[in-house]
Amino acid sequence: MRKVAIIGIGQTKVGEHWSLGIRDLALQASLAALRDANLEKVDALYVGNMMSGEITGQEHLGALVADALGLRGVEAMKIEAACASGSAALRVGTLAVASGMADLVLVVGVEKMLDTSGRETTSALAMAADAEYEVSQGVSFVALNALLMRRYMHEYGWKREDFANFAVVAHENAMNNPNAMFHLRITPEKYAKAPMIATPVGLLDASPVSDGAAAVVLAPADYARTLSPAPVLIRASAVATAPVAVHDRKDPLALEAARLSARKAYEAAGVGPEAIDFFELHDAFTIMSALSLEAAGFAERGRGVALAVEGEITRTGRIPIATMGGLKARGHPVGATGMYQVVEAALQLRGLAGANQIPNARLGMTQNIGGSGATIITHILERMV
Amino acid sequence: MRKVAIIGIGQTKVGEHWSLGIRDLALQASLAALRDANLEKVDALYVGNMMSGEITGQEHLGALVADALGLRGVEAMKIEAACASGSAALRVGTLAVASGMADLVLVVGVEKMLDTSGRETTSALAMAADAEYEVSQGVSFVALNALLMRRYMHEYGWKREDFANFAVVAHENAMNNPNAMFHLRITPEKYAKAPMIATPVGLLDASPVSDGAAAVVLAPADYARTLSPAPVLIRASAVATAPVAVHDRKDPLALEAARLSARKAYEAAGVGPEAIDFFELHDAFTIMSALSLEAAGFAERGRGVALAVEGEITRTGRIPIATMGGLKARGHPVGATGMYQVVEAALQLRGLAGANQIPNARLGMTQNIGGSGATIITHILERMV
Numbered sequence: 001m002r003k004v005a006i007i008g009i010g011q012t013k014v015g016e017h018w019s020l021g022i023r024d025l026a027l028q029a030s031l032a033a034l035r036d037a038n039l040e041k042v043d044a045l046y047v048g049n050m051m052s053g054e055i056t057g058q059e060h061l062g063a064l065v066a067d068a069l070g071l072r073g074v075e076a077m078k079i080e081a082a083c084a085s086g087s088a089a090l091r092v093g094t095l096a097v098a099s100g101m102a103d104l105v106l107v108v109g110v111e112k113m114l115d116t117s118g119r120e121t122t123s124a125l126a127m128a129a130d131a132e133y134e135v136s137q138g139v140s141f142v143a144l145n146a147l148l149m150r151r152y153m154h155e156y157g158w159k160r161e162d163f164a165n166f167a168v169v170a171h172e173n174a175m176n177n178p179n180a181m182f183h184l185r186i187t188p189e190k191y192a193k194a195p196m197i198a199t200p201v202g203l204l205d206a207s208p209v210s211d212g213a214a215a216v217v218l219a220p221a222d223y224a225r226t227l228s229p230a231p232v233l234i235r236a237s238a239v240a241t242a243p244v245a246v247h248d249r250k251d252p253l254a255l256e257a258a259r260l261s262a263r264k265a266y267e268a269a270g271v272g273p274e275a276i277d278f279f280e281l282h283d284a285f286t287i288m289s290a291l292s293l294e295a296a297g298f299a300e301r302g303r304g305v306a307l308a309v310e311g312e313i314t315r316t317g318r319i320p321i322a323t324m325g326g327l328k329a330r331g332h333p334v335g336a337t338g339m340y341q342v343v344e345a346a347l348q349l350r351g352l353a354g355a356n357q358i359p360n361a362r363l364g365m366t367q368n369i370g371g372s373g374a375t376i377i378t379h380i381l382e383r384m385v
Numbered sequence: 386m387r388k389v390a391i392i393g394i395g396q397t398k399v400g401e402h403w404s405l406g407i408r409d410l411a412l413q414a415s416l417a418a419l420r421d422a423n424l425e426k427v428d429a430l431y432v433g434n435m436m437s438g439e440i441t442g443q444e445h446l447g448a449l450v451a452d453a454l455g456l457r458g459v460e461a462m463k464i465e466a467a468c469a470s471g472s473a474a475l476r477v478g479t480l481a482v483a484s485g486m487a488d489l490v491l492v493v494g495v496e497k498m499l500d501t502s503g504r505e506t507t508s509a510l511a512m513a514a515d516a517e518y519e520v521s522q523g524v525s526f527v528a529l530n531a532l533l534m535r536r537y538m539h540e541y542g543w544k545r546e547d548f549a550n551f552a553v554v555a556h557e558n559a560m561n562n563p564n565a566m567f568h569l570r571i572t573p574e575k576y577a578k579a580p581m582i583a584t585p586v587g588l589l590d591a592s593p594v595s596d597g598a599a600a601v602v603l604a605p606a607d608y609a610r611t612l613s614p615a616p617v618l619i620r621a622s623a624v625a626t627a628p629v630a631v632h633d634r635k636d637p638l639a640l641e642a643a644r645l646s647a648r649k650a651y652e653a654a655g656v657g658p659e660a661i662d663f664f665e666l667h668d669a670f671t672i673m674s675a676l677s678l679e680a681a682g683f684a685e686r687g688r689g690v691a692l693a694v695e696g697e698i699t700r701t702g703r704i705p706i707a708t709m710g711g712l713k714a715r716g717h718p719v720g721a722t723g724m725y726q727v728v729e730a731a732l733q734l735r736g737l738a739g740a741n742q743i744p745n746a747r748l749g750m751t752q753n754i755g756g757s758g759a760t761i762i763t764h765i766l767e768r769m770v
Contacts, residue, residue: 058512074625
């Protein structure tokens with residue numbers, strides 16, 4: 001099994017791209033990644049995307065994006081795992097290079113969420129939940145997260161305001177990210193006063209609906225240094241699942257698939273959470289940040305929120321998270337998010353994160369969540385030079 | 386790179402499954418494949434599907450099917466490449482085993498097309514075409530194939546009735562396939578009198594809208610014999626693409642991606658078309674059969690129809706096709722079709738094709754087409770014992 005490295009990265013700004021279609025977004029990020037890798041051709045293209053069918057009436061994104069890029073004839077397909085589609089595509093790209101069936105692979109995550117009514121977007125997001133047993137009851141994605149947050153507060157005695165720092169830190173970090181959707185500092189007071197969406201989830205607990213695309217180029221690690229001045233090694237890539245319907249999980253607050261996915265990743269990398277310099281987690285909702293920190297071994301059960309309260313999630317804290325703004329403030333174009341996490345981790349590991357640079361970052365971890373915890377994909381990335 | 390073998394196969398009957406949801410269909414085929422492989426667990430699950438979001442309001446099929454199967458925790462995701470989604474999932478499963486990152490992999494192709502109005506199905510199928518440049522002009526999938534067929538007849542001088550045998554042979558072969566949608570012999574006269582859908586495409590040129598699922602279990606070839614009495618080797622697996630929009634192709638009748646995909650497959654297998662004992666091609670429309678035969682090297686340009694006219698596509702002809710009924714008569718549940726082709730090829734190679742057995746079949750080829758020729762996936766399978 002060959003080791004795999006990232007030799008090029010690219011991203012579009014996250015935001016409301018009313019003038020760009022899904023093809024344009026994928027194209028921009030992909031061309032940036034190819035340019036960064038100094039390549040014009042690859043052997044295969046894997047596109048991570050969740051809702052192009054529902055929102056844009058367009059499936060078949062593999063062939064569509066391949067042609068738009070001028071990669072005529074190349075192997076291409078779309079990979080879907082709800083909001084974890086981006087890193088699922090990276091997983092497939094990694095398999096292709098690791099197997100030896102491809103040498104140079106382009107992976108792009110893309111989502112266009114804003115070319116529609118809000119109703120359609122909510123309905124498209126609900127396709128990540130169980131249509132027959134959850135959505136048929138009228139549950140939206142925000143509502144599912146509200147149920148989890150409420151239960152968490154009940155079990156462990158936390159109050160709403162204890163979650164504030166997840167949002168405050170993300171918005172602070174986004175200030176220095178030119179590609180972030182929001183450049184807007186918030187305070188715990190603003191968090192407390194934010195309108196309720198689904199109690200106890202307020203507007204500032206939730207990530208925004210966004211358009212965007214992010215991409216990487218992969219190559220065999222053994223000659224990555226000849227192709228890139230600053231390659232990044234994929235030390236581990238691990239996928240795990242849990243029941244889609246929250247009520248089917250034995251212990252909904254355990255985020256069992258995150259625990260399993262992180263454990264597999266640590267085992268593959270031969271390290272534990274103490275070795276991780278920063279953690280790009282899936283802060284679609286503040287409750288997800290708490291659960292993800294716990295499941296990945298950075299906090300005991302019920303203590304994930306304590307890391308926020310105690311300031312340990314900032315860039316100088318024990319475990320920096322959302323270092324470029326996270327889903328909350330960089331934005332959350334669902335099928336692209338996993339690739340934004342990886343591109344941002346690569347920026348940190350290359351020492352190119354600007355004002356947000358984590359000093360001497362050597363090992364970064366990303367964790368991308370599909371649904372309310374049903375698909376969890378963890379990658380551990382390492383600086384190669 | 387490890388060689389990969391099929392050690393279990395399963396399928397549901399193709400048809401109108403009004404009482405079964407997409408989860409049920411995937412479950413039935415998957416359980417049959419696991420039973421055939423005498424396994425209860427696998428390391429990963431890849432689901433091929435095109436339109437579950439549009440038709441059933443359900444994405445995230447990877448985690449959904451994994452949980453339904455009791456494969457709690459397992460790696461899972463959905464793969465989409467329009468009507469080539471099934472074999473795209475097989476491609477990813479092959480990469481996983483070849484890379485060494487997984488040993489036992491379940492691949493299932495599934496589609497539920499009938500739980501909706503016909504209008505929605507036509508609209509969902511159109512997502513395989515270019516939404517901005519083709520569908521926005523009002524072109525449906527049948528219409529695109531009608532344009533290709535008309536052009537082919539114009540270029541090479543064939544008449545409509547020359548295509549009849551593609552349908553007649555498929556329906557004849559389906560008579561002995563208990564899982565086929567249609568058990569109904571047709572004649573060239575019936576073909577000629579069939580109602581027009583989009584001239585020159587008549588009702589008997591087109592495959593039916595169907596529900597169904599088919600699955601295989603994969604394992605490393607070097608110990609496949611210890612797991613199965615009749616494993617089938619995946620000698621080659623090749624994906625190629627062309628522009629999605631037909632008008633963007635230099636030569637729409639060349640089916641360039643099929644040519645490229647077949648060439649890559651022949652090279653990987655170290656054989657040419659003369660070594661292939663039977664060919665499960667993508668007869669979604671009779672014109673696609675002709676173009677696929679030509680692109681895969683079984684006929685010269687413009688001469689694919691001659692193979693039908695001369696009876697060379699029957700079970701005793703030069704190149705038997707659609708040996709269990711093909712898309713035309715077994716049925717075409719789009720995201721499952723590629724897996725049906727592979728399961729049927731495996732039946733032939735195991736000598737279990739009953740009355741339709743191709744004597745001494747050793748090498749079989751499948752070719753699955755996404756869109757009107759934009760994604761083409763070719764597999765060459767070999768009998769191992």
